[in-house]
Amino acid sequence: MKRPAKKSATDRSFVVALARGLEVLRAFGPNDGLLGNQELAARTKLPKPTISRLTYTLTKLGYLTQVPRFEKYQLAPAAMSLGYAAVANLGLRHLSQPFRDELMQQTGGAVAVGARDRLSMIYVGQARSSLTVGVQLDVGSRIPIATTAMGRAYLCALPNEERAILMREMREHYGSRWPRIKEGIERSEEMVEKRGFAISVGEWQDDVHAAGVAMTLNDGTGTYAFNCGAPAFRFTEERLINDIGPRLVAMVRKIEAALGGVAAPQPRKSDNKRTKGGKVARVVEGIR
DNA sequence: ATCATACAGTTGCCCAGTTG
DNA sequence: CAACTGGGCAACTGTATGAT
Numbered sequence: 001m002k003r004p005a006k007k008s009a010t011d012r013s014f015v016v017a018l019a020r021g022l023e024v025l026r027a028f029g030p031n032d033g034l035l036g037n038q039e040l041a042a043r044t045k046l047p048k049p050t051i052s053r054l055t056y057t058l059t060k061l062g063y064l065t066q067v068p069r070f071e072k073y074q075l076a077p078a079a080m081s082l083g084y085a086a087v088a089n090l091g092l093r094h095l096s097q098p099f100r101d102e103l104m105q106q107t108g109g110a111v112a113v114g115a116r117d118r119l120s121m122i123y124v125g126q127a128r129s130s131l132t133v134g135v136q137l138d139v140g141s142r143i144p145i146a147t148t149a150m151g152r153a154y155l156c157a158l159p160n161e162e163r164a165i166l167m168r169e170m171r172e173h174y175g176s177r178w179p180r181i182k183e184g185i186e187r188s189e190e191m192v193e194k195r196g197f198a199i200s201v202g203e204w205q206d207d208v209h210a211a212g213v214a215m216t217l218n219d220g221t222g223t224y225a226f227n228c229g230a231p232a233f234r235f236t237e238e239r240l241i242n243d244i245g246p247r248l249v250a251m252v253r254k255i256e257a258a259l260g261g262v263a264a265p266q267p268r269k270s271d272n273k274r275t276k277g278g279k280v281a282r283v284v285e286g287i288r
Numbered sequence: 289a290t291c292a293t294a295c296a297g298t299t300g301c302c303c304a305g306t307t308g
Numbered sequence: 309c310a311a312c313t314g315g316g317c318a319a320c321t322g323t324a325t326g327a328t
Contacts, residue, residue, distance in 0.1 A: 016305090016306095016315090017313085017314060017315085037298095038297080046315090047316055048297070050314085052296095052299090053298095056298095071296085
């Protein structure tokens with residue numbers, strides 16, 4: 001009998017069943033509403049019987065709710081509480097909030113902080129107001145690494161090895177679109193080297209322009225990235241480069257200082273060798 | 289109203305992989 | 309290494325839809 005590719009064949013600590021259960025939970029997106037077993041099987045590439053058992057188990061445990069009328073599932077409060085607990089315990093989110101609010105007031109752009117999940121950045125904190133109409137992403141929203149300012153800033157901040165792995169994954173994911181996307185990433189690298197921030201001018205969504213800056217925490221909790229974005233007519237490319245980007249860099253420096261952080265290393269010409277953190281701040285431990 | 293068909297979901301069986 | 313567990317295949321059941 002054909003067996004599934006077992007991660008645990010090489011990693012005895014990896015629990016495949018748990019990973020699959022979590023894959024099912026991950027299959028739900030913010031705009032999906034209800035999903036049936038069929039759709040879940042298609043999204044996770046798991047066999048129908050496996051999905052059937054996993055949805056049954058997750059429902060029993062309170063992570064999914066079945067809507068009898070449609071025989072479909074939605075995420076249940078137990079799943080929400082996981083996300084809430086994760087966000088609530090994120091020190092950087094709380095500490096950066098007044099700084100994000102201030103920058104939002106100054107620029108009229110939505111200011112967010114995000115962390116990586118696979119090929120996306122997920123918003124973990126967001127400051128926006130009536131001024132920021134057009135950029136209405138909320139905490140938990142997912143944006144691509146490859147084409148957004150936040151994602152590219154994050155990418156540029158990764159150590160060589162991690163970055164190479166991520167680039168490979170994106171190359172596979174984007175297929176024929178990759179050469180064009182890669183060009184955009186390379187332009188961002190140059191801009192991060194030169195100015196300390198990345199930009200995206202309509203490369204993710206036509207009408208959204210944004211700047212992004214990354215920050216690596218040296219308590220081992222990883223790299224985050226901030227962005228400041230607005231509708232294209234409000235943030236022209238010229239304004240992004242001369243006004244928004246520098247302000248965002250300044251904001252991140254202030255946050256680092258508030259964290260008791262070490263000054264960020266200056267951007268340096270890289271001959272393709274990156275130091276961990278690049279032009280990204282290393283921040284001392286103890287923010288949690 | 290009845291039947292045929294298609295599709296989604298479930299069950300039973302069995303074997304490979306995992307665990308203690 | 310024996311006992312247990314996970315999960316894939318095939319077959320089954322239930323439901324929706326359309327044709328007659």
